[in-house]
Amino acid sequence: MRDTKYMAIPPGAILPGSLPRFKIYVLAPDGRYILWARSGNEVGRDRLAMLAEMGQKEVFIDLDEEIKYEKYLESNLGTILENQAMPDDQKAEVFSRVSTNVVKDTFETSLGLGTMQPESLRRTQALVNHSLMFIAESNSLKPLAKMIGHDYKTYEHATKVLWFTVAFLRRNPDVLTQIVPDIEAYHEVQVKELLKQCGVGAMLHDIGKVFVAPEILNKNGPLDAVEWEIIKRHPLTSFAMLADTETPVFVKKAILQHHEDYNGEGYPMGLKGKNINVLARVLRIVDVFDAMTSRRPYKEAFSPMEAARIMVGTPNGDAASTDDPGRDARDLGMKKCFDEKLLKKFIVFLGKVSSEM
Numbered sequence: 001m002r003d004t005k006y007m008a009i010p011p012g013a014i015l016p017g018s019l020p021r022f023k024i025y026v027l028a029p030d031g032r033y034i035l036w037a038r039s040g041n042e043v044g045r046d047r048l049a050m051l052a053e054m055g056q057k058e059v060f061i062d063l064d065e066e067i068k069y070e071k072y073l074e075s076n077l078g079t080i081l082e083n084q085a086m087p088d089d090q091k092a093e094v095f096s097r098v099s100t101n102v103v104k105d106t107f108e109t110s111l112g113l114g115t116m117q118p119e120s121l122r123r124t125q126a127l128v129n130h131s132l133m134f135i136a137e138s139n140s141l142k143p144l145a146k147m148i149g150h151d152y153k154t155y156e157h158a159t160k161v162l163w164f165t166v167a168f169l170r171r172n173p174d175v176l177t178q179i180v181p182d183i184e185a186y187h188e189v190q191v192k193e194l195l196k197q198c199g200v201g202a203m204l205h206d207i208g209k210v211f212v213a214p215e216i217l218n219k220n221g222p223l224d225a226v227e228w229e230i231i232k233r234h235p236l237t238s239f240a241m242l243a244d245t246e247t248p249v250f251v252k253k254a255i256l257q258h259h260e261d262y263n264g265e266g267y268p269m270g271l272k273g274k275n276i277n278v279l280a281r282v283l284r285i286v287d288v289f290d291a292m293t294s295r296r297p298y299k300e301a302f303s304p305m306e307a308a309r310i311m312v313g314t315p316n317g318d319a320a321s322t323d324d325p326g327r328d329a330r331d332l333g334m335k336k337c338f339d340e341k342l343l344k345k346f347i348v349f350l351g352k353v354s355s356e357m
């Protein structure tokens with residue numbers, strides 16, 4: 001049996017020539033953990049190659065050095081995700097871990113200080129920047145597909161909304177040109193910059209929820225009128241928290257409008273149709289899709305195709321405009337919440353994701 005003092009990590013996360021500030025172990029055939037690299041020592045390319053030759057699919061760190069390991073991953077994320085030799089599922093694991101930590105820290109710091117800290121925004125931007133090419137490209141669809149159906153967790157939700165949004169937009173340059181009309185859809189630098197901005201918006205769309213009590217957010221049952229009013233404030237709070245930052249206006253608007261429904265019955269302003277920012281319409285779809293395909297204490301996760309069917313609208317479908325769409329929309333069509341054209345494109349995209357499952 002494995003020693004619970006140690007945690008397995010992918011060898012590909014260790015960069016040749018770097019100086020990890022944590023100890024690394026290998027597991028010997030007799031079950032002993034043997035120190036392989038001391039903290040602060042350079043790990044050479046030849047030693048890493050030897051590990052690969054030995055067929056070591058994982059190495060180990062002390063569990064109490066996990067935070068140091070996570071800092072290392074965050075500082076080196078771009079280089080790790082560019083490593084051609086590292087399998088995509090291991091890259092996905094590294095990306096998810098760093099992303100979840102950045103979201104968690106951002107939420108917790110914002111709660112403590114009541115505002116969005118420049119350092120939190122910088123970390124979020126860096127995370128999106130360094131992971132952009134990995135999460136936008138086709139080889140990451142398989143690990144993305146594997147994340148569908150997990151338990152719903154706020155921090156992981158933000159990561160998945162980021163991932164789905166960037167992956168979807170990358171494959172739909174015409175939507176990018178709707179978001180920012182003067183962009184050249186095939187100009188790589190412009191596209192990358194725009195995807196980055198959209199990704200930051202996707203990560204932070206629910207940041208205002210830090211001011212909603214967990215008892216309301218995680219309530220196992222219908223919300224009363226007062227609780228609803230509190231929930232419905234969060235897009236405005238998210239918007240206000242980013243107001244003084246250099247976040248582009250279209251991203252701020254998308255965050256403010258991510259619960260607006262296409263038929264005008266959403267919140268906070270009841271905007272309708274094309275008056276709703278395009279990125280907000282995308283986020284509305286992705287947000288609902290992830291909520292419905294995540295497992296909750298009170299419901300099983302829908303499969304992607306079931307979720308798509310409900311979102312497109314069942315025959316008697318009525319919209320359920322809710323913050324947790326998975327809660328009330330179980331048997332309801334949600335068609336009128338969404339921009340139908342965008343939803344169709346998203347479902348085509350889901351077909352590609354699902355073929356990887």
Ligand SMILES: [Fe+2]
Pocket residue numbers: 205206234258259323
């Ligand atoms: Fe929200």
